[in-house]
Amino acid sequence: MPSRSSPGAPMNRRVVITGIGVVAPGDPGVKAFWERVTSGSSATRPISFFDPAPYRSRIAAECDFDPVREGLSAQEVRRLDRAAQFAVVCAREALADAGLDPDDLPSERTGVSLGSAVGCTTKLEWEYAVVSDAGRLWEVDHTYAVPHLYDYFTPGSLAAEVAWVAGAEGPVTVVSAGCTSGLDAVGHGCELIGEGSADVVIAGGTDAPISPITVACFDAILATSNHNDDPEHAMRPFDRTRNGFVLAEGAAVLVLEELGHARRRGARAIAEITGFANRSNAYHMTGLRTDGREMAEAIRAALAEARLAPEAVGYVNAHGTGTKQNDRHETAAFKAALGPHAYDVPISSIKSMIGHSLGAIGSIEIAACALAIEHGVVPPTANLHEPDPELDLDYVPLTAREKRLDAVLTVGSGFGGFQSAMVLQRPGAVA
């Protein structure tokens, strides 16, 4: 069997991040994002996209995103769901950051792997409201359906839009694994490069779920915070008074490149991705066991792929959703996988500042990890004023810290029971 470019050969070729694009709550762009997640102040506010009065949780972390100002054409604005708009804008920023002109990319050696938990849910919902006449019709009226409705229905369209931006004609897919989608999609991108199926993969995640049905879903299972009177301090990961996450939107897209490909063109490597793994807890679609066994296993497998000892990890980007059970679950997982080092390593949740953007957040957090390595700064956990005595690790409360980082770990956990872990390292720090 040919091993040179066989899909499914074990990871051997090395993968570096050479470009980053981010649309996060607050202003779009990598610069605004990095300032936000090192500031210790949150972008959470009352929901402005629709009247949230009938809902239990009435707050969200919204992006101040003007698609026209971000360079989208009139047709793109009309055609694309907000999640697709984010992805396209991020892909353009990431390619520019990497110094790559799509015309110069080897089209068949370029792939796309984009994560999304809920796809084009916002467009889907508003179009549903039209064809159903606000829920009156079960046999919804097709004469009111918009031309691109099927693109919203099956979110492969998100990857397609990014592929068109990059001129990618290699493997293109969406990875939709719920809230680990952003991590899993980048992990899949690394697989594609590692096995030789592509030299460049535009990888990331996007979600724009701030719409009535998503807010209602999370209301129904009490997953989101109802600190409605204090939106900026509503999301309190690892805090004794935490009571859920704040729903968010956003996207991050990375240019992943095979190391030799990046070197040959003299590209700046921001970080190297050296390990990735995921596992299922096979326990519950939304519930977590307290022992964190499966997340710990994912962390161990990712570290093993990176050939790193736990002590080498200089920072852990936590899932940190601020639900009672998540923060307990992952604290247990860190102790199980990292041993005594769990007590020494700084751990933080940037969701405390930009909320939980479902399938996007995993890739946004990878972007944060790459930037943390580049700048030598550990982002803080905002709103952590009253530590939970049960949670006894160093969660970097309130204030960012300067620290040289050679290796960082980021984790994700989501519906379906999925647990993911990825290791990033300083370029050149890898043997």
Place this chain on the structure above:
Amino acid sequence: MSAVVTGIGVVAPNGLGTAEFWRRTLDGESGIGPITRFDASRYPVRLAGEVPGFTAADHVPGRLVPQTDRGTQLALAATDWALEDADAHPGDFGDFDMGVATAASAGGFEFGQRELQNLWRLGPRHVSAYQSFAWFYAVNAGQISIRHGMRGPIGINVSEQAGGLDAVAQARRLVRKRTALVVTGAVDASLCPWGLVAQIPGGRLSTSGDPGAAYLPFAAGARGHLPGEGGAILIVEDADHARRRGAPHLYGEIAGYRATFDPAPRTGRPSRLASAVRGALDDAGMAAGDIDVVFADGAGVPELDRAEAEALAEVFGRCGVPVTAPKSMTGRLNAGGAALDLAAALLSIRDGVIPPTAGVVQPDESYGLDLVTRTRRATVGAALVLARGYGGFNAAMVVRRCPQAAPRPARAAAITQGEGT
């Protein structure tokens, strides 16, 4: 190491379970009929491939029934049957040694339509607590892993029809990275008014009212395709591991795979489908002449059929290989359809028979295809399966007979003698 399929579970419009599906497929019995799951009389599309006679409570634990969409219930049943077929008992494996890599084009959209209606008619407090995890695209993979205690790696691809093959390629990756057993394939089901209406504006659905003639891939005068529900779940394992544990069937090896993506519409650049085919052959270390049958995507839309036929002619030459699209009997099942085609390809290898593109009487001769329109006996050592996903996704997969698999006799009884090969 090589990844082999050891178990197949089918839920198809023309058969619940592999045996029934395969018998009907070889007999050319279609599962296409008038839509019965809702009143479709007001729609221009009134035919579909519905899975008949499936009662969730017979196949899914009672407490799961109200928590899951029909598509997930079908997927859970197909998974049970695939594991049974493979004689694989999850308790015999380490929990981290079993993974799930499936594809989806939709989530639980019938469930979702009901909850959207509750929200918009009655208000947010009427939305089910199950909606958050019943509708989303990862639901089948999550429920499968929970049902069988599978705690290994997970993957969910969305690339419409192509996803069904992308998922199996992911399963092969996981097996090569030493996950012992992977549940893969796909089941898609969104035959609800919302699911049908989502597809109407695209203009690819057939508005014919004749179940025997509405979806005719590669036919002269093809008028589009029909939607359907169902798919196939496959069990993929490392060949040596499967042999060691005495797996009863080694249906075939996942020998080659390549995915490509078409240039944007209106750029004038050609489809990359032929390149996917060549890539899959390269990956398998095989030449075009080694392929005994192609299971085509067969969109039934003239411009798409023509592009696919051109790609096949480019690689195999005109009429260079038998081509079939048995999905004319099921409708397009999206990601589930590609997985079902892969199941059919493996059964072709097992039985030495090529199922027909039933219903097609007059192939468009300008395509230059050797289209199998009646069941044909043939020695099938290797098959190529193609899947094209809406938006430009191309996937090609080669499956071939396992070197030491015990040969099985051809099923002579149900085979109509075909066009003489």
